[in-house]
Amino acid sequence: MARKQGSHSDITGPRVQDTALRLIARHGFAAVSMRQIASEVGVQAGALYNYTPDKQSLLFDLMQGHMVDLLDALRTEELHGDALTRLKGFTQFHIRFHLPRSDQVFVSYMELRNLAPKNFAIVERMRRNYEDALEDILRAGEAEGVFSVSDTRVATMAIIAMLTGLSHWYRGDGRLGMDAIESIYWDMVRKSVAA
Amino acid sequence: MARKQGSHSDITGPRVQDTALRLIARHGFAAVSMRQIASEVGVQAGALYNYTPDKQSLLFDLMQGHMVDLLDALRTEELHGDALTRLKGFTQFHIRFHLPRSDQVFVSYMELRNLAPKNFAIVERMRRNYEDALEDILRAGEAEGVFSVSDTRVATMAIIAMLTGLSHWYRGDGRLGMDAIESIYWDMVRKSVAA
């Protein structure tokens, strides 16, 4: 089956996405050229345009795809019960979803500036939905009297920043496994909003 | 005194730095051209090279300058007393220093990838020094028995991420003033490491 050239749409397509994600995470969107992506994929630059209309769409697809995956996974999680249980579920979900996706997290945080305005608005709306899921939990906890935060919005942003920051420094080959990390972060999150 | 052309080294120099910082914060280092910076400063592109040997040095000077300012200010703060008092001082210091410098914070977090390896090492060492100042406080609190974190390094990273995240969304014209923000964050930081 191996051909030196010809049709490879089934394998080249995913490879373009994967390669672009890795290179953009490492060097930044503006610093990565289509030639560079093509070279790592193993095709010529022109061939990339069979898979994306332009460079901007490539970035948008990566970021939108990540957010869609995130919101889908969160919905599947279906966090039930009292606020404390839901907060624990959210914390664990966030860590387990994001830790194995450090490149996506990096790109989604760093490259917002490079999205065209219309694309930015779409991604930003999805990010806001995710934040709102956490804020709902904090509000419920306030109502139950188990949480005490003077501002649920600020607390939401603080917790998400704390959790997401993890993806910026954690390396799976370090001294701490994902379970240990989860336990440490859950302890801090829980206490930070405790009544 | 106004001249259409001639010597302006005393005013052009700072303007180059300020303009570069603002443009890089908004668009990213790789996306900003020397021509664009020169245009906003009001000179031709070639004139920039009287103030910086190249584009890379311009970025490095911005980032190094920010870190030097940060570490100098922290030393001036001289946090004394018990661990809880020191932690409160660190939290307030961090917020008060970073909130009015959102462009510097943005650039310092986003553009590490664009530093040449040698420059990266220098900036990274200074960042590590800053983190260590917080970890010292957490260790002291553990020894005093007033803090309970299972891992001081992870707790350090979590707290700094939480505090720095503030700079990414806070806008001074919002509903919350700096004092209110400080109070909310201190409440969360304090509780997150409480014994």
Next chain:
DNA sequence: GTCTATAGCGGGATAGAC
């Protein structure tokens, strides 16, 4: 679907006049 070739543009940096 991929290739080669190229159009058209803008980038960083330098040279030399003033």
Next chain:
DNA sequence: GTCTATCCCGCTATAGAC
């Protein structure tokens, strides 16, 4: 110290052969 002019390079995107 700034200007104008320019070198040389790499970029995105497209055209047309296979």
